[in-house]
Amino acid sequence: MSLNMQKEIHLANRPEGMPTNNDFRFVESEVPSPNDKQVLVRTLYLSVDPYMRGRMQDVKSYIAPFELDKVIVGGVVAEVVESKSESFKQGDVVVGTLNWAEYSVADENTIRKIDPKVAPVTTHLGILGMPGLTAYFGLLDIGKPQEGETVVVSGAAGAVGSVVGQIAKLKGARVVGIAGSDKKIDYLKNELGFDAAVNYKKESFADDLAEALPNGVDVYYDNVGGEVTDAVFTHLNRNARIPLCGAISSYNAAGKDVGPRIQSAMIKTSALMKGFTIGDYSSRFPEAAVDLGKWLQQGKLKYEETIVEGFERIPEAFLGLFKGKNLGKQLVKVADPKYADINR
Amino acid sequence: MSLNMQKEIHLANRPEGMPTNNDFRFVESEVPSPNDKQVLVRTLYLSVDPYMRGRMQDVKSYIAPFELDKVIVGGVVAEVVESKSESFKQGDVVVGTLNWAEYSVADENTIRKIDPKVAPVTTHLGILGMPGLTAYFGLLDIGKPQEGETVVVSGAAGAVGSVVGQIAKLKGARVVGIAGSDKKIDYLKNELGFDAAVNYKKESFADDLAEALPNGVDVYYDNVGGEVTDAVFTHLNRNARIPLCGAISSYNAAGKDVGPRIQSAMIKTSALMKGFTIGDYSSRFPEAAVDLGKWLQQGKLKYEETIVEGFERIPEAFLGLFKGKNLGKQLVKVADPKYADINR
Numbered sequence: 001m002s003l004n005m006q007k008e009i010h011l012a013n014r015p016e017g018m019p020t021n022n023d024f025r026f027v028e029s030e031v032p033s034p035n036d037k038q039v040l041v042r043t044l045y046l047s048v049d050p051y052m053r054g055r056m057q058d059v060k061s062y063i064a065p066f067e068l069d070k071v072i073v074g075g076v077v078a079e080v081v082e083s084k085s086e087s088f089k090q091g092d093v094v095v096g097t098l099n100w101a102e103y104s105v106a107d108e109n110t111i112r113k114i115d116p117k118v119a120p121v122t123t124h125l126g127i128l129g130m131p132g133l134t135a136y137f138g139l140l141d142i143g144k145p146q147e148g149e150t151v152v153v154s155g156a157a158g159a160v161g162s163v164v165g166q167i168a169k170l171k172g173a174r175v176v177g178i179a180g181s182d183k184k185i186d187y188l189k190n191e192l193g194f195d196a197a198v199n200y201k202k203e204s205f206a207d208d209l210a211e212a213l214p215n216g217v218d219v220y221y222d223n224v225g226g227e228v229t230d231a232v233f234t235h236l237n238r239n240a241r242i243p244l245c246g247a248i249s250s251y252n253a254a255g256k257d258v259g260p261r262i263q264s265a266m267i268k269t270s271a272l273m274k275g276f277t278i279g280d281y282s283s284r285f286p287e288a289a290v291d292l293g294k295w296l297q298q299g300k301l302k303y304e305e306t307i308v309e310g311f312e313r314i315p316e317a318f319l320g321l322f323k324g325k326n327l328g329k330q331l332v333k334v335a336d337p338k339y340a341d342i343n344r
Numbered sequence: 345m346s347l348n349m350q351k352e353i354h355l356a357n358r359p360e361g362m363p364t365n366n367d368f369r370f371v372e373s374e375v376p377s378p379n380d381k382q383v384l385v386r387t388l389y390l391s392v393d394p395y396m397r398g399r400m401q402d403v404k405s406y407i408a409p410f411e412l413d414k415v416i417v418g419g420v421v422a423e424v425v426e427s428k429s430e431s432f433k434q435g436d437v438v439v440g441t442l443n444w445a446e447y448s449v450a451d452e453n454t455i456r457k458i459d460p461k462v463a464p465v466t467t468h469l470g471i472l473g474m475p476g477l478t479a480y481f482g483l484l485d486i487g488k489p490q491e492g493e494t495v496v497v498s499g500a501a502g503a504v505g506s507v508v509g510q511i512a513k514l515k516g517a518r519v520v521g522i523a524g525s526d527k528k529i530d531y532l533k534n535e536l537g538f539d540a541a542v543n544y545k546k547e548s549f550a551d552d553l554a555e556a557l558p559n560g561v562d563v564y565y566d567n568v569g570g571e572v573t574d575a576v577f578t579h580l581n582r583n584a585r586i587p588l589c590g591a592i593s594s595y596n597a598a599g600k601d602v603g604p605r606i607q608s609a610m611i612k613t614s615a616l617m618k619g620f621t622i623g624d625y626s627s628r629f630p631e632a633a634v635d636l637g638k639w640l641q642q643g644k645l646k647y648e649e650t651i652v653e654g655f656e657r658i659p660e661a662f663l664g665l666f667k668g669k670n671l672g673k674q675l676v677k678v679a680d681p682k683y684a685d686i687n688r
Contacts, residue, residue: 054612061612062582225607238406247607257605263569263591264601266619268398268405273617275610 006031007311008101011066015056018252018322023056024072024315032105033082039111040082041094041104043311043334044342047075047125048318049159050223051277053251062277072100075130077114077121079340088113091339095124100314102334116342119296126159126329127303128292130278135163135221136288137281138243140171142274143219147172150215152232155223156197157184157304159329160245163292164221165194166301173219176212178228180324187327192302200228210235225249226259233265242273252322304328311335350375351655352445355410359400362596362666367400368659369413376449377426383455384426385438385448387655387678388686391419391469392662393503395621397595406621416444419474421458421465423684432457435683439468444658446678460686463640470503470673471647472636474622479507479565480632481625482587484515486618487563491516494559496576499567500541501528501648503673504589507636508565509538510645517563520556522572524668531671536646544572554579569593570603577609586617596666648672655679 005028012025034040052074055066066072076098080088085108088094096111098104114124126132138160145151151168155161156177165175165188177188177197188197196212198205209231216237222229226249250257266273281288295301306326308317310333317332349372356369378384396418399410410416420442424432429452432438440455442448458468470476482504489495495512499505500521509519509532521532521541532541540556542549553575560581566573570593594601610617625632639645650670652661654677661676 054608062614222607225605229607244607244611247605247611250605250608257608258602259605261569261591261594261601261603262606263566263573263588263619264594266617267588267591267621269619270406270621270624271619273610275607275613275615277611277614280614 004031005029006102008071008099009314010069011056011072012069014058014068015252019053019056019319021315021319025069026312027071029101031103034084034105037085037108038105039080039085039088039094039108041078041098041106041111042081042338043076043078043098043102043104044093044337044340045077045122045125045307046100046314046332046334047129048314048321048330048332049074049130050246050248050251050321052318053322062279073097074100075125076104077125078104079337081339091341093121093337093340093342095121095129102311116340119293121342122305122307122329122331123296123303125331126305127163127296127301128289131159131329132163132292133281133285133288134245134278135160135167136292137278137284138245138276139164139167139219139221141281142243142272142276143168143221143241145171145173145219148174149218150174150176150213150237151219151221152176152178152213152217153221153223154178154200154228154232155246155248156188156194157327158223159326161221161223162188162192162303162328163301166192167295168219169193170295170300174215178209178224178232184324184327187304191304200231206231219243221245223248226257230260233260233262236265236269236271238269240269240271242271244273244275248322305331307331307333309333348375349373350446352415352443353658354413355400355416356413358402358412359596363397363400363663365659365663368416370656371415373445375447378428378449381429381452382449383424383429383432383438383452385422385442385450385455386425386682387420387422387442387446387448388437388681388684389421389466389469389651390444390658390676390678391473392658392665392674392676393418393474394590394592394595394665396662397666406623417441418444419469420448421469422448423681425683435685437465437681437684437686439465439473446655460684463637465686466649466651466673466675467640467647469675470649471507471640471645472633475503475673476507476636477625477629477632478589478622479504479511480636481622481628482589482620483508483511483563483565485625486587486616486620487512487565487585489515489517489563492518493562494518494520494557494581495563495565496520496522496557496561497565497567498522498572498576499590499592500532500538501671502567503670505565505567506532506536506647506672507645510536511639512563513537514639514644518559522553522568522576528668528671531648535648544575550575563587565589567592570601574604577604577606580609580613580615582613584613584615586615588617588619592666649675651675651677653677
């Protein structure tokens with residue numbers, strides 16, 4: 001590979017059901033050159049997120065689908081290699097939605113400079129980034145947990161769920177997490193201080209959940225959908241609130257994803273359910289960033305990262321999300337910095 | 345039958361699936377006597393409502409189940425026969441939740457006097473009663489239709505749906521009704537002024553619905569659930585609101601009532617769905633009564649009643665609800681008044 005060539009990843013197929021390695025194509029391309037008000041950046045860390053599965057389908061949604069045979073884009077932390085923008089200089093660390101590529105050119109107004117001295121740069125892909133904001137707004141704006149209420153969160157050990165549960169604790173709620181391994185259950189109870197945590201893969205899940213919910217469910221922050229959600233629905237209290245963040249169990253359901261209809265349960269309890277995506281709250285990101293940053297510095301929020309190393313392992317990291325392999329935020333480390341000092 | 349004996353209807357069985365005549369038992373009983381602060385009333389009109397199906401099951405809900413082998417209760421318009429209350433006198437017309445019986449004794453604080461000169465007494469079981477209030481709060485408090493938006497209502501020709509559509513028109517929305525017969529479709533379009541109405545029993549329902557919704561759905565007031573709702577869900581706009589009033593298609597689904605999961609569609613559109621029952625709004629009944637009464641007097645709200653005559657036909661009228669036999673409010677006329685002047 002010439003010095004001016006790089007690797008990038010294209011969408012090779014629109015998967016039906018669970019994606020596979022064959023849906024990704026590694027392509028060599030020339031390292032692009034920045035124009036005026038642009039920068040050339042080098043990918044350091046790259047985020048893989050469940051919502052990206054939706055962009056692999058060619059359907060109308062809140063975000064445009066990825067194009068076939070074009071480069072995939074996602075959350076990236078990168079260092080500036082070459083700048084034709086007055087806002088950035090070589091060695092700056094930035095975050096943005098950038099190519100799944102070793103190098104990207106970005107317009108100056110599409111990336112944000114981050115300070116590696118304030119918090120580890122990877123937090124801007126996790127607890128201080130999209131997953132943290134998603135936890136914050138879904139829980140506080142839709143869920144509105146009150147002191148003493150019970151908050152249940154599914155996908156509890158993931159990048160979003162782990163923040164949901166901790167914020168709910170800060171608000172004085174009793175917090176019950178649902179996750180899929182004993183290691184995750186242990187983490188939720190003993191590291192994050194959840195009041196209870198239940199493994200949905202156990203035969204005894206329904207009973208375990210009932211035992212963890214002596215006072216029912218006031219807020220159900222739903223990251224997963226499917227049968228886990230069916231089980232939680234049998235415990236809804238009057239005026240329950242259900243922020244709908246994700247339905248990872250449905251993303252790979254080829255054909256019809258069916259289950260018990262939920263309308264009657266919602267009428268009986270006067271429950272509220274609201275779908276949302278983080279873009280709904282873009283005007284309020286600053287308030288959330290202040291709170292999340294403060295809680296992080298005060299040690300009131302903890303986080304975990306699962307990091308695999310190597311550009312070629314991006315598909316593996318992405319596919320692992322659907323097998324629940326990650327504890328906390330799943331990241332791919334693509335390269336060590338050449339120009340930036342990121343204190344890691 | 346002695347002069348002091350009367351008929352009442354007991355719940356004989358908790359039905360599985362569609363109720364039948366066998367689930368009701370006609371029982372003779374003595375006409376009761378009122379004590380202090382009570383009145384004896386004679387049933388004139390009796391309301392049968394879909395929600396009552398829920399009370400026939402022994403499950404936790406927003407309202408206690410009917411007891412087996414006890415008299416069923418529901419909305420009744422009655423005349424006062426004998427009063428031991430200072431608030432009522434013989435010949436007063438009252439409305440309340442009373443026995444499915446020819447006579448009832450009621451505590452003075454559980455019934456409300458109505459004025460037969462202001463509006464026909466039966467409107468207090470329909471457009472000025474529980475169905476009207478249910479339409480009003482679900483649409484305005486949850487649906488919040490804006491001028492130019494599209495409001496879809498299922499069960500559109502029923503007691504609730506017909507009011508929903510007319511209020512939505514008053515608020516400047518484009519209104520599309522869904523109902524189950526050509527007669528109902530004609531009524532919605534040509535009597536109530538709906539912009540479009542679609543018959544869900546036709547083979548072409550999906551296409552007809554799509555044609556009626558060139559701008560998608562902003563508010564879906566759901567009275568029925570099931571496959572009708574599945575079809576509407578494919579047309580949700582961003583930030584759609586879904587007041588969940590009823591799920592009549594599910595009430596008689598013995599065993600599991602399953603269908604496509606809706607969470608992904610709600611996330612993609614940031615939709616809000618809220619179950620409710622009219623009790624949630626009891627503190628705000630007066631404001632609704634003022635608006636509904638005013639609109640009715642101004643001729644801005646129309647209503648239809650389907651009235652069967654005879655106490656013995658109550659089960660038939662109730663069962664007919666689930667076959668969509670009623671246009672507007674389904675009532676049973678039990679008796680002409682002896683003491684009251686109701687101008688009918």
